[in-house]
Amino acid sequence: MNIENQQSEDQPDQPDQPDQPDQNVADLQKEHLEEALREKDQFRAMAQRSQADLDNYKKRVAEEMTELKNSATSRLLLKLLSIIDDLNRAVSMIPDDAVVPGWLEGIKLVQRNIDHILETEGVTKIEAIGRQFEPWEFEAVQYQEASNSDDGSIIGVVRDGYKQHDKLLRAAQVIVAKKPDTTVESKTTEEEFE
Numbered sequence: 001m002n003i004e005n006q007q008s009e010d011q012p013d014q015p016d017q018p019d020q021p022d023q024n025v026a027d028l029q030k031e032h033l034e035e036a037l038r039e040k041d042q043f044r045a046m047a048q049r050s051q052a053d054l055d056n057y058k059k060r061v062a063e064e065m066t067e068l069k070n071s072a073t074s075r076l077l078l079k080l081l082s083i084i085d086d087l088n089r090a091v092s093m094i095p096d097d098a099v100v101p102g103w104l105e106g107i108k109l110v111q112r113n114i115d116h117i118l119e120t121e122g123v124t125k126i127e128a129i130g131r132q133f134e135p136w137e138f139e140a141v142q143y144q145e146a147s148n149s150d151d152g153s154i155i156g157v158v159r160d161g162y163k164q165h166d167k168l169l170r171a172a173q174v175i176v177a178k179k180p181d182t183t184v185e186s187k188t189t190e191e192e193f194e
Helices: 002-010 016-093 101-120 182-193
Strands: 123-125 138-145 154-159 162-164 167-170 172-178
Touching: 016 101, 016 162, 016 167, 101 123, 138 154
Parallel strands: 138 172
Antiparallel strands: 123 162, 154 172, 162 167
């Protein structure tokens, strides 16, 4: 019995020993897997943020390019509007019998072509006569007494205004109606009776 006891003491319990190293390996693998999954999630989040930043950058650059193009077009059109005004004034001043009819028709054809180009660029003339004065759309250059018009309505246009795609390109210079001053009339009437 001594020998059996000694052999049993030399050999520890078999079931406990093999489980310990396997458990440690499994725990280490599990920790590595969890760490790898956390890193994967971090890299995925970074990639998604980077993709969103890139998309936002592309949109911003496209908007800036569009705005730059529109700004350049607007500046060019604004410069051309003064030339168009001069041409319109010159044509309106030409008497019908002063020039050869074909020559006048040629100039009017140029006017129509310019108007067509403005139309294709989205430029429209601001219709002002009869409307109420709006400071963001009109520039008052004169106030004139008018008894047959509402106070603040536009009764004349000095220089046409234009919009491009509903954005103000150039304000119209207008003459605005104001009610006649009745105090001045009553004083002059009183002075006449004296």
